[in-house]
Amino acid sequence: MPEKFDCIVVGAGPAGTACAYELAKAGVNVLLLERGEYPGSKNVMGGVLYRKMMEDIIPEFYKEAPLERPIVEQRFMLMDKESAVTFSYKGLEWGREPYNNFTVLRAKFDQWFAEKAVEQGALLVCETVALECIVEKGRVVGVRTDRPDGEVYADVVVLADGVNSLLAKQLGFHREWRPDEVALAVMEIVKLDKKVIEERFNLEPEQGCTIELLGDATKGILGTGFLYTNKDTLSIGVGTLLSGLIKHKIKPYELLEYVKNHPMIRPYLQGSEPVEYLAHLIPEGGYHSMPKVVGDGVGEGNRA
Numbered sequence: 328m329p330e331k332f333d334c335i336v337v338g339a340g341p342a343g344t345a346c347a348y349e350l351a352k353a354g355v356n357v358l359l360l361e362r363g364e365y366p367g368s369k370n371v372m373g374g375v376l377y378r379k380m381m382e383d384i385i386p387e388f389y390k391e392a393p394l395e396r397p398i399v400e401q402r403f404m405l406m407d408k409e410s411a412v413t414f415s416y417k418g419l420e421w422g423r424e425p426y427n428n429f430t431v432l433r434a435k436f437d438q439w440f441a442e443k444a445v446e447q448g449a450l451l452v453c454e455t456v457a458l459e460c461i462v463e464k465g466r467v468v469g470v471r472t473d474r475p476d477g478e479v480y481a482d483v484v485v486l487a488d489g490v491n492s493l494l495a496k497q498l499g500f501h502r503e504w505r506p507d508e509v510a511l512a513v514m515e516i517v518k519l520d521k522k523v524i525e526e527r528f529n530l531e532p533e534q535g536c537t538i539e540l541l542g543d544a545t546k547g548i549l550g551t552g553f554l555y556t557n558k559d560t561l562s563i564g565v566g567t568l569l570s571g572l573i574k575h576k577i578k579p580y581e582l583l584e585y586v587k588n589h590p591m592i593r594p595y596l597q598g599s600e601p602v603e604y605l606a607h608l609i610p611e612g613g614y615h616s617m618p619k620v621v622g623d624g625v626g627e628g629n630r631a
């Protein structure tokens with residue numbers, strides 16, 4: 328590993344990879360560090376990838392990216408215990424180029440996106456944890472990693488290590504989140520036959536549907552649930568403010584089980600098999616809880 332780079336980006340999630348991609352494309356010598364076995368191996372998202380933002384980086388990415396389904400229908404279900412009002416928009420134009428949004432699985436998508444940054448010239452190094460920033464005379468000049476002789480230097484370090492950035496905390500950018508500033512979201516990816524998904528959600532092949540779950544999905548706690556269609560899996564999840572879970576003494580996995588067994592949701596999941604269980608924080612504090620984002624030699628690139 329060369330010792331000095333123009334820029335080191337910590338974290339190969341969408342924020343870090345987008346940064347590394349743009350910098351490498353502009354001819355900057357950039358190192359992208361990822362603690363996971365591969366980009367996406369540790370990352371969590373319900374799964375809607377918004378086309379517009381992604382196209383700003385890679386035009387027509389949908390021609391080659393590993394996407395699940397283009398979303399042609401968005402439903403909103405306002406739920407009570409045994410009843411629900413559902414409204415939706417279905418537009419077949421969303422199933423054709425240039426499409427609207429897509430469902431994705433992060434384990435596949437993040438890996439592909441990071442490879443695109445590598446094609447532009449970024450050096451991606453996985454299974455490497457950035458332990459702390461190296462600070463000299465008040466300026467961040469590199470990072471110390473968990474590799475033997477793992478000090479790497481750069482003119483600029485970008486911290487894109489996610490919602491709970493330990494490196495930003497060490498620099499004093501970031502305090503511990505208060506429970507009313509973050510949501511805790513839990514989700515499962517469940518396997519279900521492709522044809523069954525299409526029948527249950529009234530879809531043609533290569534069409535996808537998302538359902539946002541409001542009200543009783545969170546037992547009334549501030550937050551939302553979701554049920555998204557992938558090719559041959561569904562993503563089902565629920566996220567609420569941490570303070571709400573504490574106040575109502577509900578464990579996140581209990582809330583997920585509640586949603587999965589809700590009479591309005593259970594029929595969609597019938598016969599499915601869980602293949603993955605994921606949990607993650609989401610920053611929800613808004614503008615006033617944004618941490619300091621720039622320091623001498625360092626910037627924060629974390630996204631909510």
Ligand SMILES: Cc1cc2nc3c(=O)[nH]c(=O)nc-3n(C[C@H](O)[C@H](O)[C@H](O)COP(=O)(O)OP(=O)(O)OC[C@H]3O[C@@H](n4cnc5c(N)ncnc54)[C@H](O)[C@@H]3O)c2cc1C
Binds near residue numbers: 367455566606629
């Ligand atoms: C359940 C759930 C559902 C969501 N649904 C959606 C959705 O449908 N659509 C949407 O747009 N957003 C959604 N989000 C939000 C979305 O996941 C985040 O906005 C996005 O992941 C933030 O990207 P990021 O690159 O800042 O951080 P992350 O995706 O968290 O990436 C950070 C990366 O840094 C790495 N890392 C961390 N620490 C270190 C370290 N010390 N050294 C090296 N590497 C490190 C991690 O392994 C990870 O790869 C959802 C979030 C959750 C939890």
